[in-house]
Amino acid sequence: MLHGTQLWKIKPGWRQQRLYRLESDGMTIWYQSRAKKARSKQIFSILHIESVREGHQSEGLRRNGRRFPESCCFSISFMGRRKNLDLAAGSEQEAHSWVQGLRKLMERAIAMSQREKLHIWIRDYLHQADRDGDEKMSFQEVKDMLRMINIDMNDIYAYTLFKKCDRSNTDRLEDHEIEEFCTQLMYRPELEEIFHQYSGEDRVLSAEELQEFLHHQGEEATLERAREIIHKYELNEKAKQHDLMMQEGFMMYLLSVEGDIFNEKHRKVYQDMTQPLSHYFISSSHNTYLTNHQLVGTSSTESYIRAFMDGCRCVELDCWEGTNGEPVIYHGRTFTSKILFKDVIATIKHYAFKYSPYPVILSIENHCGLEQQVTMAHHLRTILGDMLVTQPLGDQDPPHLPSPEALRGKILVKGKKLSERRLAEDEEGKARMVSGEHMVMFWYMWGTG
The missing domain is CATH 1.10.238.10 (EF-hand)
Incomplete structure (x- = not known):
């Protein structure tokens, strides 16, 4: 990576070979195309990388990278709205070296100090x-x-x-x-005021004074804990040797994870997850498939991956009639692009539980006729397999919804159950759309208020 590697950058209808190289700081990737005018500012930081995926695991590589062996391809996903970087190496070994190298650098970035x-x-x-x-x-x-x-x-x-x-x-x-x-x-006058309040005239914070500050913040801090903070965040070596903290070190502590008002223990699930599903707030996504504008934007399976990475547990699928008998997903009656329903379901299968083991709900807005509804049900059953909940867990008529714990690794389809009167009034044959044979319904949701 430090010597640089010629990699193919792949985009729809376009590919170009560029030299990619890791800078000596170990945190910056620099790249250069053959065009002189494009040589400046082409860098990105390891800190901005969300994940690295091997093979054709991005929508871009599945569509546009087929001429390159899957073992030579990888994708870099970034935080925020920046698009994926889809790359192909000249050999499997080169691709593997970059994937492993980037992942190790990401681990190193996580372990870095705040400074x-x-x-x-x-x-x-x-x-x-x-x-x-x-x-x-x-x-x-x-x-x-x-x-x-x-x-x-x-x-x-x-x-x-x-x-x-x-x-x-x-x-x-x-x-x-x-x-x-x-x-x-970065000068913060309010921070300086707090620091002076505890440090006094000498403008230096002792371990005892830092302990007092921590107590006033509601922390059960010992003197030893105060010394640990000083040795971890103080920038001046002489001050550190005497268990003293300067204002810059105090700021570094407040900017750190340990100084965050958010309870670090709550970054993992700590609540009781054995209550009925209806007892919980569920992080949901609207128009999940869209990457940007809801009238003319692009629909992408990547949006589902990002939603799951952000902790979303309920995603939306707006389903419409597609060509060749295949249902598509897009914002209906707009100019947004279309993606295949089966591709979305395949993406959900692979990424629904990478970041959380708890159940995923598919909120389907169905605009398809009977024939393509049958196709939808077929894809749900064949692609998701045992992940898909198609019948009650345990009791045939349970008094409560199952818990998130009981539904770990399961995918639920949210839909409506038609009344017997409505079914009787439907035209002959339409009742099949809600039969267990053709259309899978999220049976838990109805009747629960």
Whole structure:
């Protein structure tokens, strides 16, 4: 990775070979195309990677990467709305090396200190804002950086701060000047007030004073715990040796996971999961298939993967009549693109339980006729197999819904059960649409309020 590898970047109807290389910092991937005009700013940080998938596991590679062996392909998924990066290597060994290397770097990033992450985060945005790649920052580039990190700063104040840090008087910030600007940018007067409240006139926090602060925050902290925090987050080595904390170290602690108001123990399921399903709030997604605009946007199976990664347990499938007898999913009567129902079900099968073992509910908005409803039921049964709940668990007429614990690894289809009167009124043959043979219904939902 440090020497660089020629990889194919694959997009719909297009592919191009580029040199991809890991920078010496071990946290930045740099890439270069053959076009000179495209050589600048083509980097991304390991911190922005959500996951790395081997083979044709992305929609882009399934559609456009068939000319490359699956063992040579991999996809990089990013946090936020950035599209996947679909790549193909020249050999299976090269692809495997990049996949394993990226995963190890992601593990390393998770284990990094708050200061290291902050340093890389700042440098990443500086790279993006540095338009001409001269490693110096003009005022316009500084304004671009502020916009990237969502800081709405008055131009006069920003320019005053810029000139204050431009000690070389070149209208460009260099090296330590950029670092000073970022330090000034992060100045928090309310944090300084809190620090001075506990540190007193000497403006240095002792282990005893830090313990007092922790007690006032409702933490059962011992003096030993206060010393551990100092040794973990203090930046000044001399202060650390004397169990003292400066303001910068105090800020690093407050910015860390340990200083987060969120209870770290709650990042994992800690509630009782044996109550009836109707006793829980369920994280749900609307128009799950869309990647952007709901009138002209793109539908993608990738959207279901992202929903599951975000903890969603109920996803929506808007089903419409498709060509060749295959139902499709899209935002009906709009210009959004269409994806096959069976492709969505296959994606759900592979990713529904990668990030949570608890049940997934398919909320189907059905606009298909009887024939394609039969096709839908066939795909649900054949693709999902034993994952799909098609009959009661245990008792034939249970008094309550089963619990999330009892439904671990199971997929439920949410639908409506028609009344006997409605069934009798239907035309001959239409009753088959709700029969167990053809259409799988989420039998738990009706009658539960």
